[in-house]
Every structure is written in structure tokens, then in C-alpha cells.
Amino acid sequence: MVKQIAPALTARLTWYVALQETYACRSHLEPGFFHFFAFPEISPYPSAYIKDNLLVMEVVVRLEDKATQAMARFQEHLWKQIGIEQAHLIRWLGCRVTYAAPRGLFCFGTERILVCGEASGLLNLFGEGISSALASGRIAGKVSVNSIEQKVPPGRFYRQEIETEKRKTISTFNYKTLLFREGSAFNFKKGLHAMDWKERLIFCQNLLKWRLTLKT
Ligand SMILES: Cc1cc2nc3c(=O)[nH]c(=O)nc-3n(C[C@H](O)[C@H](O)[C@H](O)COP(=O)(O)OP(=O)(O)OC[C@H]3O[C@@H](n4cnc5c(N)ncnc54)[C@H](O)[C@@H]3O)c2cc1C
Numbered sequence: 001m002v003k004q005i006a007p008a009l010t011a012r013l014t015w016y017v018a019l020q021e022t023y024a025c026r027s028h029l030e031p032g033f034f035h036f037f038a039f040p041e042i043s044p045y046p047s048a049y050i051k052d053n054l055l056v057m058e059v060v061v062r063l064e065d066k067a068t069q070a071m072a073r074f075q076e077h078l079w080k081q082i083g084i085e086q087a088h089l090i091r092w093l094g095c096r097v098t099y100a101a102p103r104g105l106f107c108f109g110t111e112r113i114l115v116c117g118e119a120s121g122l123l124n125l126f127g128e129g130i131s132s133a134l135a136s137g138r139i140a141g142k143v144s145v146n147s148i149e150q151k152v153p154p155g156r157f158y159r160q161e162i163e164t165e166k167r168k169t170i171s172t173f174n175y176k177t178l179l180f181r182e183g184s185a186f187n188f189k190k191g192l193h194a195m196d197w198k199e200r201l202i203f204c205q206n207l208l209k210w211r212l213t214l215k216t
Contacts, residue, residue: 002107002119009105013098016044016060018127019067020094023055025087029078033187034126038203038210042077043070045127054090060097060127067094097127101166102173108162111155114140122165124172132165139165175211 003010029035031050039046045060057078059070078084100106100121109115116122117133124132139161140154147154171177179188192200 001113002115005110005113005115006107009107012103013100013105015063015096015098017063017065017067018045018058018060018095018097019071020056020058020092021071021089022091023057023084023087024053024090025055026085027055028083029055037074037077038207039077040206040210040213042073043067044210044213046070046074046077047126048074048078048082055084055087058127063096097123099123099125099173101169104170106166108159109155111153114144114154114158116140116162120162122169124169125178126172132169135165136162 027050029048029050034049035047037046037048043059043061043065045058048055048057050056057071057074059067059074061067061070075084079087101123106121107115108120116136116139118129120136122132122136123129140158143154143157143161147157192203195203
């Protein structure tokens with residue numbers, strides 16, 4: 001649908017492949033946190049966390065790269081560095097993904113066609129889009145009812161009402177806020193305090209390298 005409505009905009013999007021694997025295993029990965037591994041040589045986006053006592057691992061690669069190879073690199077790293085043992089694959093999921101927000105490439109439809117959810121570009125930096133999909137769907141429904149009552153097309157109202165969701169999504173791509181603001185998703189201070197100076201230097205190098213390899 002978006003390709004039909006806005007072909008020029010769609011052509012500007014950079015597409016990636018996301019791969020998620022879930023393991024039953026013995027692990028020393030700290031639970032309760034979303035762990036991001038800023039190692040561009042593994043993938044632009046290696047992350048892992050514990051959910052329901054299972055280890056969930058994710059990688060994101062460019063379309064021309066192989067997600068399975070990136071996952072193998074990530075596994076090798078995690079297995080060695082975090083101490084993952086007796087791993088048994090439970091689930092394997094993958095899809096194509098694009099990040100429209102950092103370049104403002106949203107498509108909310110036309111005057112009479114409303115696009116909501118991930119299709120419109122409402123996907124945050126962490127690849128989360130459920131809450132904005134629900135919120136934008138609700139807004140689309142509400143403005144549609146109003147527009148029928150007022151006998152006007154809903155597009156303009158939708159674009160006005162969706163602005164807050166749009167800004168929320170964009171704000172997750174603000175790395176300064178993300179890394180240094182208290183209470184944000186990354187507990188940056190805690191991580192830095194746990195490192196010695198040499199490790200901090202390597203970490204900053206990797207983070208910078210990672211940021212430079214990220215093309216949105
Ligand atoms: C592995 C993985 C893990 C994720 N983890 C999280 C997470 O932890 N938290 C989070 O917030 N988000 C997560 N997401 C993202 C989240 O799932 C999506 O952002 C969200 O589901 C988007 O909702 P949506 O309704 O916009 O689109 P979708 O859920 O993709 O729904 C679109 C629907 O439209 C259907 N469809 C497509 N084309 C057509 C067509 N031509 N005709 C008819 N039907 C069509 C599809 O079959 C699908 O059912 C994850 C995604 C993946 C792939």
C-alpha cells in the first residue's frame with residue numbers, strides 16, 4: 001500500500017533483515033535488562049535479553065548480508081564472553097525491517113487512506129512497534145468516525161493527531177538523550193562504572209565505530 005501511495009519515499013528506505021533466536025540454556029546474562037552489544041563486526045544491531053527464563057538473541061543486517069552468519073558470530077561471542085551453556089534452540093523468527101523515523105520517511109496515507117502501525121514508519125530504535133501500532137490504529141479509527149460525522153475526509157485530522165506518536169518514535173533515535181539521560185532505556189552509567197579505563201576506551205571506540213557503520 002505504502003509503495004503504491006508513496007513510491008519515491010519507499011525507494012529511499014534502507015531495508016534490513018532481523019533475525020531472532022530463542023534458547024533454553026544456562027546463562028550468566030544479567031536478567032531484567034535489554035543488553036546491546038556495540039560490536040559492528042558482529043552486526044549493526046546485536047542484542048540479547050532474558051525473557052521467561054529463556055535467552056532471546058537478535059541481530060539485524062543489511063539486505064546484502066547474511067543474518068544467519070551474523071547470528072553465528074553473535075553466538076560465538078555470547079557463548080564465550082557471557083558463559084552460555086547447554087543451549088537448546090526453541091524458536092527462530094525473522095523479517096525484513098526498515099527504520100523510517102530517523103530520516104522522517106513516514107507515510108500516514110492520503111486524504112482518504114490512513115496508514116498506521118509499522119507500515120507508516122512507527123517503529124522505534126529497538127525495533128518495537130506494538131504500542132505505536134495500537135495507538136495509531138486507535139487514532140485512525142477515531143478520526144474516521146469523526147470524519148464520517150462531519151462529512152470530510154479524515155487524512156488531515158489523522159496527520160494532526162498522529163504527531164505525538166511520530167515524535168515519540170523519532171525521539172528514540174536521539175542517541176545523546178538515549179545514552180546520557182537518566183531513566184532512559186540504556187543504563188549507561190552503570191555499565192561505565194563497572195569498567196576500568198582501558199575497557200571504557202575500547203567501549204567508546206566500539207560505540208563510535210558502530211554509530212559510523214549505521215546507515216539509516
Ligand atoms: C522477531 C520480532 C520481534 C519483535 N519484538 C517486539 C517487541 O518485543 N516489542 C515490540 O513492541 N515490537 C516488537 N516487534 C515489532 C512488532 O511486532 C511490530 O512493530 C508490530 O507488530 C507492528 O504491528 P502492525 O499491526 O503495524 O503490523 P503487523 O503486526 O506486521 O500486522 C500487519 C498485518 O497485515 C497483514 N498484511 C500484510 N500485507 C497484507 C495485504 N496485502 N493484505 C492483507 N493483509 C496484509 C500481515 O499478514 C499482518 O498480519 C517485533 C517484531 C519481530 C519480527
